[in-house]
Amino acid sequence: MMGSGITPWLLQRLSSVYLGLYGSCIAICWMGRPAPDHAAWTAWVGQPWVSLGMGLFVLALLLHLWVGLRSLLMDWVTRTAVRAALNGLLLIGLTGVGLWALRTLWRAGL
């Protein structure tokens, strides 16, 4: 039971650390370089460390989003059935975005 409060809270914090670190790495990598065309981007993402890092970035982003939006629903939607339905939709939507991102990364050579 303790987990249902502390786990999302911890996930939110850990994911934000990773988002900050990876985001900064990307910014440093591309600083001063021209915007890549599709081929250059694919080649760059095709490197195992970049694609793994980006996969984790998407996962962290989705987890972070899930905790934040779940909190919003808990705050503002008081009817249990409506909240459960919206939570379900949220999970389906986020899973869809995750799978789509995975497919994109896969194509780029994950």
Next chain:
Amino acid sequence: MRFSIYRYNPETDAEPRMQRFELESVSRGMMLLDALLRFKEQDESLVFRHACGEGHCGADGVNVNGVNVLACTTRLSILREPVQVTPLPGLPVIRDLVVDMEAFFSQYRAVRPYLIADDPEPEVERRQSPEQRAGLDGSFECILCACCTTQCPSWQNNPERYLGPAALLQAWRFLNDSRDTATEERLNDLAGPYALFRCRTVMNCVNVCPKDLNPTEAIGRIRRLMLKSSL
């Protein structure tokens, strides 16, 4: 000085209304409670709570221009006119500025705000070192005025399930007491997504606390303790 004061008697009024009052002369150092007492002389039916008049009892919490304050420690000179005085938000109004504090106090009781010590009773007293005692500073001074809890948007959204800053500050006061042995049970009582984790560090509680306490920090400490004990 112009005032607009919330009036409502649920037994006779269909709806609340705001009543205008005026204060002819405002002397230096005059507090909002002094003004309310003057208005009561003008209109005996005006109802509000007050007791010590010095910010110790926490009885006269009201909302002034949107911000919860103690009437007895709020100087008239800092207030913007017309001064809107309403009851503490989020609690049922009994009459005028008097609210029913039962929901607030039942949340306070829920954190078991007393020492639980299972170890054998010592000969004289349960001792603390000066450092251990100092660790309680900033939590035991709470006067339970409810200014913080009723100003918290998270509590207003979930008043039945989120314990609110005042009760959580007291939960920390006993979790942090070196003599208390019920840490595990206390943490279990706070588990789940609502009781503790609805705090979103808005920090209204810190802004309005008349005793300058920091419930947000206490909530953060409870979370860290919970994390440590669940690892």
